[in-house]
Amino acid sequence: MMPTKIIEPCEGAYQYPLLIKSLLLSGQRYAQQREIVHGSRRYSYRELNQRICRLAHVLRAAGVDAGDTVAVMDWDSHRYLEAYFAVPMIGAVLHHVNVRLSPDQVGYTMRHAEDNLVLVHDDFLPLIEALAPTLPSVRGYIQLSDAAKVATCTLAPLGEYEALLAAADSQYDFPDFDENSIATTFYTTGTTGNPKGVCFSHRQLVLHTLNMTTTLAAYEGFALLRSEDVYMPMTPMFHVHAWGVPYAATALGVKQVYPGRYDPDRLVRLFRDEGVTFSHGVPTVLQMILNSEEAAKTDLTGWKLLTGGAAPTQGMVRQMAERGIQFFTGYGLSESCPLLSASFLTPQQHDLPLEQQLPLRTSTGVPVGLVDLHLVDATGQRVPEDGSSMGEIVVRAPWLTQGYYLDAQKGAELWQGGWMHTGDVATITPAGVLQIRDRIKDVIKTGGEWVSSLRLENLISQHTGVAEVAVVGVPDARWGERPLALVVLAADAQLEPGALVQHLQQFVGSGEISKWAVPDEIRIVDEIPKTSVGKVNKKLIREQLQDA
Template sequence: MAVKLIPPADDAYNYPLLIKQLLLSSERYAGDNEIVAGNTGKRYSYSEFIERIHRLANVLTEAGVKEGDTVAVLDWDTPRYLECFFAIPMIGAVLHTVNVRLAPDQVVYTMNHAADDLVLVHDDFLPLIAQVKDQLTTVKGYIHLSDDAEPKAAPFEVVGEYEQLLAGALTEFDFPDFDENAIATTFYTTGTTGNPKGVFFSHRQLVLHTLALAATTSMNDNMQLLQASSVYMPITPMFHVHAWGVPYVATMMGLKQVYPGRYEPASLLKLFVTEKVTFSHCVPTILQMVLSSEKAKAIDFSGWQVLIGGSALTEGLARAALERGIQVYTGYGMSETCPLLSTTWLPLDAADMSLEQQVRERVRTGKPVPLVNMRIIDSNGRFLPHNGEDMGEVVVRTPWLTQGYLNEPAKSEELWANGWMHTGDVGSIDAGYTLQIRDRIKDVIKTGGEWVSSLDIENLISQHPDIELAAVVGLPDAEWGERPHAVVTVRSGAQVSYDDLVAFMTPLVDEGHIEKWAIPDTMKVVDEIPRTSVGKIDKKLIRSQLAE
């Protein structure tokens, strides 16, 4: 039986879900709120910001950008980047947020693979582009981005400098309607093997993700992250999954936004204090870096809410943050999922909980957000029960998932096997729909016939009073198959030996928190745990270093 469709009226407007629609409400709600460039001190009202988007659209089209072209951006987190989030897809082009922390050969690969037509490049990355310019096979022009009042000349020919071009551009642009399924953005994941893989998202997907994220950050009584009075400062690179999509929400709501430029603990802390920041998001290593800063010791962090993602939030870090007044929460997602899938869900009586109970709730991977259908499957693809014990791969369906990897049909088919997106994460879901990620499939340690979660071991190690961060990996072992090995950083002035670690973990074995074979065979104290280009713990590099 065929479904019954709504008959179209002759004069009805078929409202497409386009990024430009997110701007409709921003100015009406903003009031006196500003968008702040933390690295330069420049401030823009929302009316100025919207005018700059119109000016940028005119600059881009004058530079020859057409619908379907790809415009790459290499910049720090700035209001300029936010303008690009809107202007580029709103003219029908594709925004390519280039990962500026990749090696030069990988930057070249991603830019050629995305077939970039125009490149907007900051002063700090001019030497990189000058080095690889001859290898970029599709680029037709460059626009220079500078924070200097009197920018120095670029080392190669450019269309012009961003601010100078905007100053001479028309103040209005007629943004067209087009198919909401048109690609709006693309960027590249940093896989553990081979070249980075390109993911892409449509206007429709980004609008729906924005609406779901807006609902999620305000629907829980004890997790009011984004409200009219909120002051938002990202501490996640804007090249990484659109800074988790939060800039789109903050702009739609007309919130005060603070963009810090390059991440440095001292400048982040100064902006937190002077701009009265209330909400940020970052990976655990960045939060640890901020808390470990000497300047952080004198700061009252009360009122700062921080959403942690990218890597597991350990109990040790959650406790340290809460003790300093930072309300931390867990968010879960991937590059391929735009990224939001689940968040912490605190019960109504959370305020009555002890610190330890709060910690346990906040490190859980959380409940799926609205419109997310999430299941766990076994190795044969069969659904497993939601009993909190059975573990399987997490698979999802929701309207904002990438439909594949750019120009890689085989990997796209693997990603979407049997009509579900495969996350590559092992987890369990309880009867209350709360997800707990146990590990990445590739990071599970297979020892003595048992699967041991590296995340569980890291979480327990993090509770040692003198250990700041821990990373655990499995290395080959002739007798056991694999054995866990730990790399840790310790608090300033502290000393922790391997024997100290064993003494700390042995009671945890006796109490049944872990099996005895989960105690690492070795522990290495380092100044800094290796991280990927987006701040996650780089377990591939750690395995390589320990193996050597």
Template sequence: MDQNRVTPKILPSTPSAVNPPLLIGDLLRSSVRMAGENQIVYRDITRLSYRQFEQRVHQLAHLLTEQGVKAGDVVAVLDWDSHRYLECFFAIPMLGAVLHTVNVRLAPEQILYTMEHAEDMFVLTHEDFLAQLEPLAEQLPRVKGYLLCQDHPAPVSTSLNLIGEYETLLAKQPTHYDFPTFDEQAVATLFYTTGTTGNPKGVFFTHRQLVLHTLAEANIFQTPGFELLNRNKVYMPITPMFHVHAWGVPYTATFMGATQVYPGRYEPEMLVKLLVSEKVDVSHCVPTLLNMVVSAEPIASGKIKLDGWHVLIGGSALPQGLAKKAHLLGIDTRTAYGMSETCPLLTAAVLPKDLAESDFDTQLPWRCKTGLPVPLVDLQLVDEEGQLVPADGETVGEIRVRAPWLTQAYYKEQERSEELWRDGWLHTGDVAVQDERGFIQIRDRIKDVIKTGGEWVSSLEIENLISQCEGVAEVAVVGVADARWGERPAALVVASTPDHPPCLDQLRASLLKAVEGGRINKWAIPEQIELVDAIPKTSVGKLNKKLIREQLKAADPAAS
């Protein structure tokens, strides 16, 4: 029970007054007014005006209603980032149904689990995923039909119960649907987040939560020191739309009426083509995807310029080395922080006025910090006893939060939900420090903390230092078992140019300089540094540190 709750005076409303609920459909209606001549673009295939897009949302609602979809039903979508997916972001919740964004990169058994657990009754699928769904269909008896999505409609052979092709059936529907009004606490979206153990966890959000998140994100994207997006900008996601609604930005970009470009499947050549041809201003992605783009030959060599491209980084810490590499190519990088359970926005690296007016080298560490809590987010750092830690830039605590858009539970998972929300705060599992300006800097995930000889070592700090060494494209640092010290840091490094890998002796010398400068302790220097062709990633492109630890353990059984 919150001891600070009071009962203030509440005056009665005029009987004829209306206090409308916060519903996703209101974001769409606002967007058409704001967008003007702006467009929604899909690859080099489709261009829509905002008014055409709105009509297609209405047509999709008619099509789904024809198939028996009603309020409360769960509709699954398996597609690449597309205008179709954006139409589903609106049409399905606006019916009062629930949009289940399926992570298409999960293993088949995990896809089956999420679709069973969600109780999907209808499925929209791109033809690329037919082969994945066919062996699962008999185990999904609740699914009443499948709607095929194709970039270029053509006959297909499949055992699935297809009702037809998306564009063909959409064209037959009326362009206006009389959407219902309902409680803003109705569930709008559902997706599944994977952890290190157990089955994926269902995370859901209501209309109210998504509208408030959109308004907060729109606010922060236009804040001085963080200006990213408005209706005069061109936006293209490089975060899958199945992953926390592509961080909620498609809702925000639509609300603002910005030009939007959807790249479909993430293919480096297509991404670069669209960045140039559509003059994309802003994107967002995890660091590994940004590294993939800036390492592409035409960009790295300077043949193609991306001057003025703004990239919001999340999902993992932005290494200063990658931020420098992007800056040299004219790319502006900023960070934000959140997690699947938080919709996701919690903090953003909004530069104070004095820093915003300074040079890049001065700004660099601040651009890469986790940032300041955004409006309406109550964020605290606490120790193991739940006591607040001082904002001294040194004392580490776990991040716990409250905000109007945090998931209130895991879907059908009471025990896991109680663990997430213990003591009335959502516990993130991230440990961080906070400085006197209020800036948060994550030091690590609790599960990734390296404890060596009783001392705590931040894998992110070591990664950040190694990333700035010449010849390093990617780096991951984890703790491996050590008979003497408990754990020792180990690093995997990917070379920027395989033919000229970084010198490991020089890399260690660079870390020794950081020791001499007091930035790290000598026991933080990894004894084991391996050059590898690639570093394992999760289904959303993050470093898969659990798998890295397992692989290193298998390679050296004596360390276990």
């Protein structure tokens, strides 16, 4: 760091720390009567703040001190939103348990995070009761229930959540402390080894929230979340803080609707009945919404949807546009908190014909404010931003995780050369538009050339008979690797693999792909394997193909 002149604060000047508690100041001022909704429960922002205070008292009475870790095992609910604030605001760490991992992996993450108290929904009692003997750091449990009759629990819980809150004080004086204190942790799964712990500080979460409110609200062509919008997540709240949007929605004071366990028909009913205007989710969840029975009889016009976590296909976006949905793409990863870029459209581009909008809406977009991002080759040298040269995305931003919890080696690999390495291969146009081409591990290397599996998926998805598609590379004695496609047909579609090969030939003829990029084999399947957060699981697909 070069020497600079520093402001010396005068005596008595307050050094304002960037703490999560500050995000609660604005919501109740601007939107006292707007509601938080979950099931039959709905209440105002004023009551939200009171309930957060009540939860803080409950946590302290349970013996939770600053630096302790509180695990949450719940569906998307008002309780989870309250934990987003109360746990870190008393100086503890909120562990977002990925309840969709295998029992062994759930147990590993809870031991590794050294959880001290567990807030557990009735649905996960069998899991936590089986794991309890293997969790030596856990000192107690609080039961979360949506039913009138609370489920029986053998763990002697400290009480049921709502009953405990009802008996607690509605005022709490949350302390100041170091803004670099850990606020949250969760675990991200990789291709090998155990899940890795990702941590974020108060400062990082506040800066990410402020940036997200600007990104989602300030730009006319990207106005996804403004004061009059109604927000409903379709990304699990344990997955990268539901992409950080609940923090932004609370700071803005918008109406928030929490759907509990995801069911496509229920999500559509909530959209219709609660007036939802903005949601986000991975492409597989959004495709389930489109295919649901409730969607078939509901006008979806005006629903603004943001996707990320995997590349959306133009076929799906075309379906959405036909239903009146406004669709956008964001990009980030667990380690980036997650927002890094988004597919901005100007008001003029909104008026373009659909076919001209599709590439814009499915692009990885433009890096958002405060994000410094470029591409590098295998030697670490910068790649030209010419729209065709591919390289790995490396990034710096003030909210990126600084490493993996208790895993210095993996952290050093992540931050090699002082830039966070994303593992994503992309191009950048001269206009600065980022386009993911593939994961480094998913690029198909055939005959010395790179073939983008995402590009092939996008083209195959444009056939009207295709509902889902995944393309992977399989070993080939002559070419090293060759593409293989798995395709799930749309309802009532009758389609042979040869028809899809013929479909791809038109893109060979137009020069969009080379003839050697066309898969040697296309398989029609009933379903495509997914990860715990709904992404296509290409690692498992490759393993299954190898075993077969």
